[in-house]
Amino acid sequence: MNDTLRNIGENLDRLCTVTIRPQGNGQTVVWRLYEAAREQIGAPLTMDAAQRLAAALRPRDTVLITTGAGRNEYLPVGETDGPPGAAALGAMLSQALDAVPVFATEVEYLDNLAATALAGGLGIRNFDVARRVAGTCALVPMPADDSAPAVAADYFRRFEPRAVVAVEKLGPNDVGVAHTATGRPASAARARAEALFDLAAERGVFTVGVGDNGNEIGFGKIRDAVRRHKQYGAECQCPCGQGLATRVATDALVVAGTSNWGAVAVAAAIAAIRGRPELLHSAEVEHRMLQECVRTGAADGSLGRHTVSVDGTPATVQLALLELFRQVITIGLQPPRNRPF
Numbered sequence: 001m002n003d004t005l006r007n008i009g010e011n012l013d014r015l016c017t018v019t020i021r022p023q024g025n026g027q028t029v030v031w032r033l034y035e036a037a038r039e040q041i042g043a044p045l046t047m048d049a050a051q052r053l054a055a056a057l058r059p060r061d062t063v064l065i066t067t068g069a070g071r072n073e074y075l076p077v078g079e080t081d082g083p084p085g086a087a088a089l090g091a092m093l094s095q096a097l098d099a100v101p102v103f104a105t106e107v108e109y110l111d112n113l114a115a116t117a118l119a120g121g122l123g124i125r126n127f128d129v130a131r132r133v134a135g136t137c138a139l140v141p142m143p144a145d146d147s148a149p150a151v152a153a154d155y156f157r158r159f160e161p162r163a164v165v166a167v168e169k170l171g172p173n174d175v176g177v178a179h180t181a182t183g184r185p186a187s188a189a190r191a192r193a194e195a196l197f198d199l200a201a202e203r204g205v206f207t208v209g210v211g212d213n214g215n216e217i218g219f220g221k222i223r224d225a226v227r228r229h230k231q232y233g234a235e236c237q238c239p240c241g242q243g244l245a246t247r248v249a250t251d252a253l254v255v256a257g258t259s260n261w262g263a264v265a266v267a268a269a270i271a272a273i274r275g276r277p278e279l280l281h282s283a284e285v286e287h288r289m290l291q292e293c294v295r296t297g298a299a300d301g302s303l304g305r306h307t308v309s310v311d312g313t314p315a316t317v318q319l320a321l322l323e324l325f326r327q328v329i330t331i332g333l334q335p336p337r338n339r340p341f
């Protein structure tokens with residue numbers, strides 16, 4: 001990693017780990033988890049993920065991207081944190097690397113994710129068409145039952161993914177229980193997306209996890225830190241008693257204040273690697289993704305309301321951070337200034 005990209009990565013990491021949360025443990029946990037991940041990875045997390053994705057994906061290679069977090073009657077088709085970030089990252093991988101994004105989520109969330117991806121500029125096709133047509137993607141269901149490993153194997157056979165990415169996707173602990181951020185058991189309808197990551201680990205396929213609480217796929221990489229710093233990390237509020245810290249680790253891990261911010265920061269880092277900051281999506285697209293996500297049924301995961309907001313922060317915050325990411329990569333790639341003053 002050269003100095004320019006490292007410096008850009010440092011700034012993207014700082015921006016995406018800002019925490020705008022109510023009082024309590026949640027205000028500081030992201031910083032503690034970031035420190036643990038940073039110590040292990042030894043480089044800015046966003047740039048590390050971006051560089052390794054860029055190295056793993058050749059033109060027309062498939063990248064599997066999973067997202068979607070719902071909770072019974074409060075979030076019946078999922079929340080606004082996840083789909084917009086996954087769509088933005090998928091669109092960047094499509095544009096910058098000519099990769100073919102295939103999104104995997106709960107069958108109940110497919111329409112919501114498709115609408116969000118389309119708003120992000122990705123056309124929706126079946127896989128056989130998407131693999132030939134640039135700028136398009138495919139979506140597939142990920143089951144919530146014991147068929148998940150067989151389905152994951154089928155997807156690996158059909159799509160031959162060269163990278164697998166999770167954005168705000170719950171991961172189970174050692175006894176197979178996934179938890180919400182408040183240490184309660186996840187919905188029984190939760191897609192067993194960990195099957196994709198277990199298979200990727202077995203086959204040496206590169207993986208990325210993006211999350212904001214420690215209960216998501218990827219954080220198995222720093223499980224001890226999650227158990228130590230996250231409320232309910234070691235001891236949950238459910239009968240399993242094993243805590244919300246997930247066993248599922250990924251090669252690259254991006255810790256963020258809100259998962260969408262982490263995913264967009266990785267997208268910005270990829271644009272920087274390509275020397276093409278103009279590839280980062282516009283404020284208009286960001287706003288449209290969020291609006292489409294809500295229009296098709298998603299709710300704010302912190303508020304439990306169908307508002308155009310993410311984890312309790314309004315659309316203006318999503319747009320402000322996007323603009324800061326844009327300026328970090330745009331100005332950060334410019335040559336030194338020779339000031340005559």
Ligand SMILES: [Zn+2]
Pocket residue numbers: 177179183185236237238239240241242243244
């Ligand atoms: Zn539990």
